[in-house]
Amino acid sequence: MEEYIGKVLISKEELAKRVAELGAQITRDYEGKKLLVLGILKGAVPFMADLIREIKLPLAYDFMALSSYGMSTKSSGVVRILKDLERSVDDVHILVVEDIVDTGLTLKYLKENLKARNPLSVKVVTLLDKAARRQVEVYPDYNGFDIPDEFVVGYGLDFNEEYRNLPYVGVLKQEAYEVN
Ligand SMILES: O=P(O)(O)OC[C@H]1O[C@H](OP(=O)(O)OP(=O)(O)O)[C@H](O)[C@@H]1O
Numbered sequence: 001m002e003e004y005i006g007k008v009l010i011s012k013e014e015l016a017k018r019v020a021e022l023g024a025q026i027t028r029d030y031e032g033k034k035l036l037v038l039g040i041l042k043g044a045v046p047f048m049a050d051l052i053r054e055i056k057l058p059l060a061y062d063f064m065a066l067s068s069y070g071m072s073t074k075s076s077g078v079v080r081i082l083k084d085l086e087r088s089v090d091d092v093h094i095l096v097v098e099d100i101v102d103t104g105l106t107l108k109y110l111k112e113n114l115k116a117r118n119p120l121s122v123k124v125v126t127l128l129d130k131a132a133r134r135q136v137e138v139y140p141d142y143n144g145f146d147i148p149d150e151f152v153v154g155y156g157l158d159f160n161e162e163y164r165n166l167p168y169v170g171v172l173k174q175e176a177y178e179v180n
């Protein structure tokens, strides 16, 4: 698997350090608030698993699964809910956990959808922000790393469902696209 990684963009150690910092900041900001951490499947799973253990507060967590409509592209902006929340959210502060904000279309749809359910608040933490590709105005409230316009994999991020289990974030070599 790792023969296809061209370079490591963010090491395991850098990830752990930044996740701890984000957890500490979120702990300060949500003190005394009823918090629901909402992971977006599947990419956010490793980040969320590490992040929740750095949030030193009582919290609940749940997941949603979203899919862009159609086969090839997210850029339609049409997103379907494949798995929804298990309960109503009108008494909680929602913190959405994403692995990456790229075009922003997924997050824009999700924020509007969640706000319509009248939670106490909706904020977003993303591990990675690829702002150069943004198509709509949407900003994460907490961001782990700004990254350049390169396709990244690892720590939850996939190419054709693979590479999610790498412990770091890396960039694929050209050959990886040719064999898949
Ligand atoms: O800003 P955008 O251009 O909308 O892209 C970001 C979204 O794309 C990825 O999800 P994907 O649909 O690949 O699902 P996955 O998490 O299961 O890999 C990622 O996890 C974000 O949810």
Ligand code: HPA
Pocket (backbone or CB within 6 Å): 100, 102, 150, 151, 152, 153, 157, 158, 159
């Ligand atoms: O760079 C990326 N890598 C993996 N999945 C993604 N989804 C949006 N951007 C990316």
Ligand SMILES: [Mg+2]
Pocket (backbone or CB within 6 Å): 043, 157, 158
């Ligand atoms: Mg994906």
